[in-house]
Amino acid sequence: MQLETKIHPHGFSLPPSLNASHPPERRGLRRDQVKMMVLDRVTGNVVHEQFNQIEKYLNSGDILVLNNSRTIPAILKGTLHRNGKVIGTNVEMRLARKKNDSEWEVLIVATNVKSGDCFKFSEILEANVIGKVFKSPLKMIQFNLQGKDLYNEIYSTGEPIRYEYIHHAWNLDYYQTVFASQPGSVEMPSAGRAFSWELLLKLQLKGVKLAFLQLHTGLSYFLDDEFVHSPEEHFEEYSIRQEDMEAILKAKDSGAKVIAAGTTVVRALETAASNSTIQGWTNLYITSDYELQLVDGIITGFHEPKASHLDMLAAFVDEIKLLEAYNLAIEQKYLWHEFGDINLII
CATH class of the missing domain: 3.40.1780.10 (QueA-like)
Structure with a gap:
């Protein structure tokens, strides 16, 4: 694409x-x-x-x-929390662009996601929505990990991005x-x-x-x-x-x-x-x-x-x-x- x-x-x-x-x-x-x-x-x-x-x-x-x-396997799926309550399960997030060791611009495949919402991808990996990207559908998120620790969790929990012409979830x-x-x-x-x-x-x-x-x-x-x-x-x-x-x-x-x-x-x-x-x-x-x-x-x-x-x-x-x-x-x-x-x- x-x-x-x-x-x-x-x-x-x-x-x-x-x-x-x-x-x-x-x-x-x-x-x-x-x-x-x-x-x-x-x-x-x-x-x-x-x-x-x-x-x-x-x-x-x-x-x-x-x-x-x-x-990297840039599709992450997790549970979406707001004010301590679960408001969505298996919600998809696509990493778009790394900003620093813990912050990324992402595409969230869901509506009405707000700043302050929290994603939980595993027992170890979480991310908070911290803002919107100007003139873009992207959001800014901050992970609770950074550097190698973050990449290790992304590799263990994520899956590669594939578009509509790819019909199988290839490794x-x-x-x-x-x-x-x-x-x-x-x-x-x-x-x-x-x-x-x-x-x-x-x-x-x-x-x-x-x-x-x-x-x-x-x-x-x-x-x-x-x-x-x-x-x-x-x-x-x-x-x-x-x-x-x-x-x-x-x-x-x-x-x-x-x-x-x-x-x-x-x-x-x-x-x-x-x-x-x-x-x-x-x-x-x-x-x-x-x-x-x-x-x-x-x-x-x-x-x-x-x-x-x-x-x-x-x-x-x-x-x-x-x-x-x-x-x-x-x-x-x-x-x-x-x-x-x-x-x-x-």
Whole structure:
């Protein structure tokens, strides 16, 4: 699921049959055996491949940048209390954005929740509603735990966010990349999902360098089609190690390509380049008129009509060529969303 933009409608229609409802591993594939559509940035030419052939398109000296944020089970269900009385059971709360070690912005799937109400998720984990988020359906809550203790309870009591095209409650492991290490994303940074350790090793043996950053993804959809928040209002926290940033800049200066695995990586790198800071918050909205400063290519999934991520892709390749490629992907029955196929734009 992606943020929607009101800028313009993208001219394609996605058949429901192309929504990937099962992880590749449950469709009889390894994660690196999903299909890959390779789109030439300049010519618009398309080649159809399997993702485990990606090393054919990367050269020695190129640097592949991966987001190692780990997905947390961001749906919590608990008992809602007001003035010591139970007023709701099995009430769903979706974590949206971490504000500090104990406070989060959340989407509560219930009406008439007020400041001062208390959620009890387990014998250990509780949260108090402490306010509303301005011009948003989100509420601000404060947990009774923080840091590692809080994450431990979230992992033991929560479940991963899934949208309407996912019909089965898949285990959290299916929502992780193999290199995920830093907990914090409420939705999987899914472009990196198709990588296996074997494929990453194959790339390194060819001379492709790896770099990692963290951008913790926030909640992109508020279960209310009437409420479409602007991409500029979507703040996400990122962090890049100094040595990784230096390696990326060195590769760029040498004429090698910087390849971003996912829109999250593009946002983090381009924000770092613009602001000259390797950690902070980004609300960068990249569109066709944005001149990319660091990133030369992107590995990404396939995005829904009207998704703001399509506006970002238009910074890599002419929008007409992108639209032609997407219609070809539909003809070729590529699969969409986090369990779907991959688009390499290079």
